[in-house]
Amino acid sequence: MNSEYLLRKIFHSAITLFIVLIINYFLFRIMPGDPVSMIMRNPNANPSMLAQVKSLYGFDKPQLVQFAVYLRELVKGNFGMSFFYRQPVIDVIGSRLFATLVLAFAAEIVAIFLGILLGKIAAVRRGEPVDAAILGFSLVTYAMPTFWLGIVFIAFFCVHLGLFPTVGMYTSGVTFAGFADKAVDLAKHLFLPAVTLAVVIVGGYSMIMRSSLLDVLSEDYITTARAKGLSRRDVINRHAVPNARLPIITIIAINLGFMIAGALQVETVFSWPGIGRLMYEALKARDYPLLQGIFLIVSFCVILANFAADIMYGYLDPRIRY
Amino acid sequence: MKLLEVRNLKTYFDTREGVVRAVDDVSFSLEKGEAIGLVGESGCGKTTTALSVLQLLPKEGRIAGGEILLNGEDFAAKSEEELRKHRWRDVSIVFQGAMNALNPVMKVSRQIAEALLLHEELTEEEARRRVLALFDLVEISSSLVDCYPHEFSGGMRQRAMIAMALACGPKLIVGDEPTTALDVMVQAQILALLGKLRREFGMAMILITHDLSIVGANCDQVAVMYGGKVAEIGPVGKVLRNPCHPYTQRLLKAFPDIRGEREMVQSIPGFPPNLVTPPPGCRFSPRCDAAREICFSREPAMRCVEPGHEAACHFAEERS
Secondary structure (H helix, E strand, C coil), rough: CCHHHHHHHHHHHHHHHHHHHHHHHHHHHHHCHHHHHHCCCCCCCCHHHHHHHHHCCCCCCCCHHHHHHHHHHHHCCCCCCCCCCCHHHHHHHHHHHHHHHHHHHHHHHHHHHHHHHHHHHHHCCCCCCCHHHHHHHHHHHHHCHHHHHHHHHHHHHHHHHCCCCCCCCCCCCCCCCCCCHEEEEEEEEHHEEEHHHHHHHHHHHHHHHHHHHHHHCCCCCHHHHHHHCCCCCHHHHHHHHHHHHHHHHHHHHHHHHHHHHCCCCHHCCCCCCHHHHHHHHHHHHHCHHHHHHHHHHHHHHHHHHHHHHHHHHHHCCCCCCC | CEEEEEEEEEEEECCCCCCEEEEEEEEEECCCCCCCECCCCCCCCCHHHHHHHHCCCCEEEEEEEEEECCEEHHHHHHHHHHHHHHECCEEECCCCCHHHCCCCCCCCCHHHHHHHHHCCCCCCCCCCCCCHHHHHHHHHHHHHHHHHHHHHHHHHHHHHHHHHHHHHCCCEEEEEECCCCHHHHHHHHHHHHHHHHHHHHHHHEEEEEECCHHHHHHHCCCEEEEEEEEEEEHHHHHHHHHCCCCHHHHHHHHHCCCCCCCCCCCCCCCCCCCCCCCCCCCCCCCHHCCCCHHHHHCCCCCCEEEECCEEEECCCHHHC
16 A cells, blocks of 8 residues: 555545535525525515625625635635524534434444355355345345334334333433443443344345355355365355455445435434434425535545545455555 | 276266266276376366366265275265365366466465465475475566465466465376466466476376367377267377277367368367256267267267277277
8 A cells, every 4th residue: 555546545535525515515506495585584574684684694795706705614614504503514513423423333333244244154055044044134124114124123122122212312311420321321322223224234235245255256266275175164264255355345335425314214213313314404494504514524424435445445455556 | 006096987066957967977097197188178077077086066066976096095985174184285276267266365475375384384484485485496586476466477377376286295286277368388388387397296187178289298198078978088199199089080170280281170060968968879979970870879888999098989999
């Protein structure tokens, strides 16, 4: 891995982010609906007041000037004010993003480990009942609606067994004695949403792992490895898996970015204060600065995940030229 | 005692279409240091025969009968665990298309050292020294020892593959089309290298190819296979000079002669038989232009045409 490769990848990511930024900005300017009326929330406001608000928010300036101002403020870390929350966008997003990241990472870690393990077992035992069972499980969970699974989990584990809380990230109205107490409370709240999300994505991972491992297992170098006298386990772990890892990394990277924005259903069912739900609320309220901020953050996460995947590729596959 | 003796080997594949008799009653033997060439069209059972010796068949394949005696020990009766100890130490393989026979994400030196460390009590340091010596032996610069397979040229990959095959000093080496996909110059170099090392270490070889000229130059014996059976077997000189099976004769005619008239080579019309439901009688009869009534109803037995030279044709003697 040399620094030229790294710099080039960073440069490419930066360009991608800038293009997203431009599209993102103008997308909201051509959308129907007038932000001024959303800010005023008063259908009977008089024209002079409207004009005042317009100039206060800079809506009277040309688009390009507005864009330049937006860029300048963005560099300073100012994402604008939320119309609805009347708070800086960055503050509104910040806490919500943390909640989503906690949820997404917890679910991803479970799904990656379980998905790779199941895929491996299925590929090694191709055609056997275990394979059929894993494939069936993967297809069913892959096709399962997230919200439905979430509701079933709540009904069974929370309402019937009373094991877990049903709402939010922390128990509301409680002051925690220390960090440990807080972490335990978070873990209790996190468990079901994370499991729901993990179950929904694990099927995809296991199927990809299975098929790429099956491809690899039919290669000549696997026969070479067997001919050398390696045990079945060593052939799989030392020769097959390292070659089968690449496709799954791509999928994980794409999925990770998607999850930041796409955990909406789980967040809604479990009232998880994440970015997916925030986006939905912002859309309903036509809170453009907030939406724009969310889109930008989500794009940034997607680009970052792909960047990380590129770097990992370089480490895992010597054939990729730096 | 012979080094390798394959007796009435039957290897079947269980597929959806039925049982494929990929190798059906094949016998041959090999003395220490001797080389045998297996020739024939694609799908005639050459590779399956070789893979059966090491029992490296894919999941669907199984040895349905026969004996594989290496140094008098029956490999067909050994468990996977026992076989693993013999693999590579007694028999190693050089695959075709050096492209994919080496693991693309593992350094070449590591792949060779892996075999050494598995079969011999060595430290990492000793294994590395052995790898360097092997590189020297196959004439690859030791500066390339830490390269990945994709950084090698096709010829170098094949040399590396040979170095790996020699690592544990096997008594038998299987070459599965080791020079296919290499240009003619490199092909000659590789075969010369293989021949030299084989004489040096007294290794026997099973060479799988569809190129009869390679067999002529590198082997002591040749077995011409057709439809999972041996059509003709014997010392190379005798078989090539005096082919007695119509298939061998046609196979030899399919090669152009640079000194002769310029003409299109004669191909053999038709396709190799379906091995799920092979034709009754002689398997070559549907494509044989000399076939008579008996060829379509009775399977021919091996007939001895001269000492050590046998052919599976009802009319082998007439042709000799």
